[in-house]
Amino acid sequence: MPYELKKVFASLPQMERGVSKIIGGDPKGNNFLYTNGKSVVIRNIDNPAIADIYTEHPHSVLVAKYAPSGFYIASGDVSGKIRIWDTTQKDHLLKYEYQPFSGKIKDIAWTEDSKRIAVVGEGREKFGAVFLWDSGSSVGEITGHSKIINSVDIKQTRPYRLVTSSDDNCSAFFEGPPFKFKFTMSDHGRFVNCVRFSPDGNRFATAGADGQIFLYDGKTGEKIVALGGAKAHDGGVYALSWSPDSSHLISASGDKTVKLWDVAGNVAVTTFHLGTDVLDQQLGCLWQKEHLLSISLSGYINYLDRNNPNRPLRTLKGHSKAIHCLTVHKNEGRSYIYSGSNDGYINYWDAETGTNDGFSGKGHSNLVSKIAVDGDDQLVSCGMDDTIRFTSLTKKEYSASDLVKVDVQPKCIAVGPRGYSLAVCIGQLILLKDKKKCFTLDSLGFEPEAGALHPGGGTAAVGGADGKVYLYSIQGNTLKAEGKTLEVPGPVTDMAFSNDGAFLAVADEKKVITVFSVADGYTGKNEFYGHHAKVICLAWSPDNEHFASGGMDMLVYLWTVNNADKRIKIPDAHRLHHISGLAWLDEHTLVTTSHDASIKQWTIKF
Template sequence: MSITREGIWAALPNTARGQTTHLSYDAKNDRIAYAAGKSIFIRPVEEPEKARQFTGHLSLATVATFAPSGFYIASGDESGNVKIWDTMGDDLIVKGEYQVINGRINDIAWDADSQRVIAVGDGKERYGHAFTWDSGNTVGEISGHSAQINAVAIRPVRPYRAATVADDSALVFYHGPPFRFDSSVRGNHTNFVRDVKYSPDGVHLVSVGSDRNIVVYDGKTGEFLKKIGQGEHQGGIYAVSWVDNEKFVTSSGDATVKLWNVTSGELLKTWTFEKTLENHQVGVVATKKYIISLSFSGNLNYLTEDSEEAVKIIRGHQKSITASLVSEQELYTGSYDGRISKWDLKTGAATYEKAHENLVIGFTFSQGSIYTTGWDDKLQTLDSSLVAEIPSQPKGVSSNDEITTVLTEEAIIAYKKDVVEFTTKLNSTATAIGTSADYVAVGFQNNALSVYSAKDGSKLFDLPSGRSAPSCIAFSPNGIYLAVGDVSGKIVLYNIETKETVTSRWAFHTGRINSIEWNEDNNHVVSGSLDTNIIIYQVEKPMKNIKFLNAHKDGVNTVQWISSTEIVSGGNDATVKKWSIKY
C-alpha cells in the first residue's frame, strides 16, 4: 500500500508592486526556475506541468539562479539566507547554506566557472557579498552603494567583471576576482535602477530602471556608451534579458515587452498586453525558443518573435489554495486571494473562472451547477448567473441534490439556487458543516456535534462530542457514515443510522484537519491536514492507513478523489499535486 506523487502543478512566481521578480534560465536543460512562496520551482520550458519543488527555505523565497553548468541553483530568501542545492537528483540536496546579509536577498549571480556567487539585497550592514559556493569563503567586497541593491550581473567571459544596480540610481562596476570596487557610474538613471545584465559575449552591459531609461555600457571597462529607446516605454522598466549577443528584451509596467538591437538602438518588436495592473510585466527571461515574461498576476507568457501575442500562457495560483472540487475530467481550485482556476486533469493546464473578491471557502455541486462561496459573503455559480448574498461571513459550504447549505457562526442557511429555503439559528459558535440527502451535521466551538434535518433545518439529535472542536465534516456517499475531523488532528467516524461511534482511532495527524473526502466505495477516506500530511483510511480496517508525509509545504488544505486510485491535493504552497494510490 502506497501513495506516489504523479505530478506537481506549480505555484506562480511571487510578485510585488514596484518590485522586479527575477526569473532564471538553464540553457543546457531548457528549464526555468523562480521563487513562489517559501518554495523554489524548476519547470521545463516545453512541459511546465512537470515541475519540481525545493522546500528548503524557512522564510519567503525571493530569487533562484541556475549556475551556468546547470547542476546547481543558488536561492535566497527574505531573511538573507542563500542556499546552494543540486538540481539533477530527485532529492534536491542542499550543498551549502550561508547567511549572506541580514535582510532580503534581491538577486544572485554566478560566474562562468560555476564557482563564485554574488548575492545582493537589502541588508542592514552591507548590501551584498561575494563568496565561493562550496566553502563560503569571501572572494571580494560589494561596496559603493548607499541604498538596497536590486540586481547583480557577472561578465560571462574572462576577464571577469561584475556590476550592481541599486535604489540610489547608480551602477557600480567591479574588477575581479576577488571582486573589488572599480567605479561608480551615476547620472544616467534618475530613479531606482531595477535590473542589469551582460550580453552572452560580455561586450555590452545593459541597465534598466523606473525612470524608463535603457542604458548601455562597455562590458569590459564599465564606460557609459549610450541610452536607447527613450520615450518608448510608458512605464517603469522592471527587467531585461539578452536573446543573443545583439538583441535583448525589456519588460515594463506599461504592460509591454519590447525587443531591441543593442548596436543600432532600434526597437525591433513590441508585445502589448491589456493595460491593467494584472498585466504589468515585472520579469522577463529569454529561452532558446521563447521569450517568457511574467505578469503581475503571476501568469507566465510565452512570446515568440513571429507572434503578436502570447502563444501560450501558464496560469495557476500565487496564494494558498483553500478549496477544490473535481467535476468529470476537470479540477476547480480556489485560493486565498479569491482566484478560481479550472485545471485539465490530463494535461495540468489551467484557465481562470469568475473570481471572488476574497478567500474562497468552498465549492459544492447541487442541482446540476457548481456553487462557490467566499469571504466576500457571496454564494454564486461559476458563471455568476446566480448570486446570493450571505448575511455574515461564511465558515463552510456543503450540499445535496436539492439544497446548498452555508454555515455562518450563528446560523445554517439553506439555498435552493439563489433563494433561501430555510434558516436555522444556532445557540453556539459553529465551526464546520456537512450535508447528506437527509441530514445536516454541524460542529461547534465547544466540541459539540449536532444533526439537523435537510428538509426544514429542525434539530434532530446530538452525536457524542469529541475532545476538540470539529474543523471538517464529511458524509459518505451512501449517507450512512459521518467522518468528523477536529483541530487536534483526530478523525472520529460515526454511523449516522445507529448514532454510534464506529471508530475514534483515526488519530494519525498531528495538526488541524483541513479536508476530508470519501471515495465512491464508502470504504476509503482521504484526509489532508495542517501537519503537511495526506492519509488514507479504511472503514473496514480502521487501523490500516496509507500516509504521504510532507505532501505540501506549510500544510494541506484540500484533497479530492479523481478515481479509486487517484487523488489530487492543494495546499498552503499554492501548488496542486496529483497522486496515485496502490492498495
C-alpha cells in the same frame, strides 16, 4: 511504496507591485525557475505542467539562479541565507549554505566556471558579497552604493567584470577577481532595477525606474548608447534578458509592454502589448532558446509571440496566493480539479494535462472558503465577501444573478440532491434550494463550524465548536432539529458523508476523526488517531471504504473504514505548509493542496 507523487501543478510567482521578479533559466535551455513564498519552482519550458518544487528554505525566497554548469541552483531568502543545492537528484541535496549578510537577498550571479557567486540585496551592514561557492571565502568587496542593491551580473567571459545596480540611482563597475570597485555610473534618474551582461560579454545593459535602458562596454564599462533615445519605455523598466547570440534583448516594463530590441540598430523591433489593467504590468522576463517569457503583476507567465505581439502564444495561469479549498468533477469524460485561493480567485485544471484557466467575469472579491459541485454541474462557492455563488461549469463564467448575499460570513458550503445546499455561517445556518435562500436558522445555541448534506437527501449534519454534531431533517423548505446530537472529542473542523451515505466522518481539533454508521442510527463506528495537530480537511474515496484526512501537521493519512490500524501516511505532502484541501479523482488518485499555492496528485495503492 503505497503512495507515489504523480503530478505537481505549480504555483505562479509571487508578485509585488513595483518590484522586479527574477526568472532564471537553466543553461541547457530545458527549464525555467522562479520563487513563490518559501518555494523555488522549477518548470519545464516546453511543457510547464511538468514541475518540481524545492521547499527547504525556512523563510520566503526571493531569487534562484542556475549555476552555468547546470548541476546546482543557488537560492537566496529574506533572512540573507543562500542555499546551494543539487538539481540532478529528485531530493535536491543541499551542497552548501551561507549567510553573506543579514537581510533580503535580491539577486545572485555566478561566474561562468560555476566557482564564484555574487549576491546583493538589503543587508544591515553591507549590500553585497562575492565568495567562492565551495568554501564561502570572500573574493572581493561590493562597495560604492549608499542604498539597497537590486541587481548584479558577472561577465561570462574572461577578464571577469561585475556590475551592480541600486536604489541610489547608480550602477557600480568592478574588476576582478578578487573584485574591486572601479567606478560608478550615474546615468539613470531613478532607481536602477536590473543589470545584465550579454552572453558574449561584449556589453551590458542597465534598466531603471525612469523608463531608460543604457548600454555599456562589457570590458571597460564605458557608456555606448541609450536604447530607444530619451526613453525606452513609458513606465519603469524592471527586467532585461539577452538573446543567446547577444544581438537582441527584451525589456519588461510597468507600461504593460515588453520590447524586443535590435541592439546594433538601437531600435525596438517588436513591442508586445500585454493588456490594459494594472495587473498587466510586466515585472520580469527571460529569453531562453527560442522562448521569450514575461511575468505580469498578476503572476501570469506569458510566452510571447513575435508574429502576433498583441497576443501571447500561451499564458500560464494558476494561483500565486494560498489555496484554501479544492474539489473535483468529471465533465464529458475528463476529470477537472477546481481550486479557490485567498485572493478570491478560482482556477480549474485538466487533471491529465495540467492546462488551466480561471472563470471569466467578476467572481469573489475575497478568500474562497469552500467549493463543491452540485448535481446540476454547478460550482457552489462561498467566500469571505459574504456571498454564495453558483457558477455553471459548462459556461465557465461567473453569473451576476446566480449569487446569494448573506448577512454574516459563510464558513462552509455543502451540496445535496434536488437542488439543496447548506451554508454554515457565523452563528447561522442557511438552507438554499435552486440557488435561492429558502430557510435561515439563527440563535442555534452553539457556534456552527462545518456542515454536510446526506447524499440521499433529507438530513443535514452540522458540527459545532462545542464538540457536538447536530442533526437536522430537511422538510420541504425548512430545517428541523431532530433533537439528536453526536459527541466527538473536540471542536469540529470538517465533516463529510461517504458517497453512498453509509457513513459520516467528523474531524476535530483534538486530532481525532470519528466515523459514524448512518444506518445504525449514527452509532460510533470507529475512531482514527495519527495526526500530530488539528485535522483540517476530509475526503471520501469513491469506493466508500477509504477516506483521506489532512492536517496542520502537513500529514495526509489514508484510512480504511473497517480497520483503524490499516493506514497509509504521506509525510510532508506539502512541506512547510498545512494541508488545506483534499479530493479524489478516482479510487487510486488523491489530489492535495496547501498554502504553498500548488496542487499535487498522488497515486495510492491500498
